[in-house]
Amino acid sequence: MILTTGATGRIGAEAVRLLVGKGLPARALIRDATRVPQDGSWGGVEIAVGDFDQPDTLDAAMTGVGTLLVISPSVPAQEIAVIDSAVRQDVKHVIKITNHKATEDSPVDRRRDHARIEAHLKANGLTYTLLAPNLLMQNLFLVAPMIKQTHGFVMSAGDGRFGMIDSRDVSAAAAAVAAAPAGHEGRTYLLTGPELVTYADVAAELTRALGQEIEYRRVTPDQHREGMIQAGLPEPVAASNAQVFGLIAEGDAAWLSDDVASLTGHSPRSLRTFVTDHVAAFQ
Numbered sequence: 001m002i003l004t005t006g007a008t009g010r011i012g013a014e015a016v017r018l019l020v021g022k023g024l025p026a027r028a029l030i031r032d033a034t035r036v037p038q039d040g041s042w043g044g045v046e047i048a049v050g051d052f053d054q055p056d057t058l059d060a061a062m063t064g065v066g067t068l069l070v071i072s073p074s075v076p077a078q079e080i081a082v083i084d085s086a087v088r089q090d091v092k093h094v095i096k097i098t099n100h101k102a103t104e105d106s107p108v109d110r111r112r113d114h115a116r117i118e119a120h121l122k123a124n125g126l127t128y129t130l131l132a133p134n135l136l137m138q139n140l141f142l143v144a145p146m147i148k149q150t151h152g153f154v155m156s157a158g159d160g161r162f163g164m165i166d167s168r169d170v171s172a173a174a175a176a177v178a179a180a181p182a183g184h185e186g187r188t189y190l191l192t193g194p195e196l197v198t199y200a201d202v203a204a205e206l207t208r209a210l211g212q213e214i215e216y217r218r219v220t221p222d223q224h225r226e227g228m229i230q231a232g233l234p235e236p237v238a239a240s241n242a243q244v245f246g247l248i249a250e251g252d253a254a255w256l257s258d259d260v261a262s263l264t265g266h267s268p269r270s271l272r273t274f275v276t277d278h279v280a281a282f283q
Ligand SMILES: NC(=O)c1ccc[n+]([C@@H]2O[C@H](COP(=O)([O-])OP(=O)(O)OC[C@H]3O[C@@H](n4cnc5c(N)ncnc54)[C@H](OP(=O)(O)O)[C@@H]3O)[C@@H](O)[C@H]2O)c1
Pocket: 005, 006, 007, 008, 009, 010, 011, 012, 030, 031, 032, 050, 051, 052, 053, 071, 072, 073, 074, 078, 097, 098, 099, 110, 132, 133, 134, 135, 136, 139
């Protein structure tokens, strides 16, 4: 049995769908049973209703599970609770979505959080595989309302290049490892799209797909943080986001890898494919 947490999220929902498509026994941990996709794509999936903050629900979901795909908002206490439950329930292999730059002394809080969770995973002797995606293309949905209203978006990543990846390819890599975990023990895979892009490239692809000029409005990380706070984001989240965009401007995410193709047997989707597939979300 393969259990996926964060199964209503971007990476998790598609991973569950792919596991079902491979004919594998799949279970999805979700908080709200009404969130099961209604399009039949989860046919045959066992649903475990549970919450990272309620360990008894995690133990129930983990019963009989051989492989765990752990996806969460990466709050250390929550993911550590999932790992502790996996230990109690004798799960054989844990696949974790993490951050490539996760170190205990990272200046970025979410990276320190992932490093803490990874350390806990390793300290408990669990067999694991780490999947570290570059920036997700699906993050662009966050600026879709601004694009619709103003024909542009604000960003503080300068001309920094990044190996942006479609979350569907993260899901595909996760499903491939979950389907056949042998040989992936203790490995870390870096997941990227096929090319390095900038936010100017994003604006150009949106312009092409929408048939209307979409402007990349460059701001400083400080201006960006203020804008995100005014838009309603909590101050620590806005500060952390702006910090990451500032690092991207300096080349922090300018890395590519072939790991998606070697894990899944197909090339990752390009930015153009993502924009074409999701053009309706931006118009
Ligand atoms: N965004 C990026 O560019 C990027 C890049 C690299 C790595 N990552 C990593 O990717 C991971 C996030 O993956 P994602 O984008 O697929 O996540 P997501 O779409 O934000 O979904 C989060 C999932 O966690 C579930 N969840 C939240 N709180 C929960 C709780 N208390 N109990 C049970 N489930 C709970 C949510 O359920 P509900 O639907 O009920 O809320 C949802 O299914 C993070 O670890 C992040 O650091 C992201």
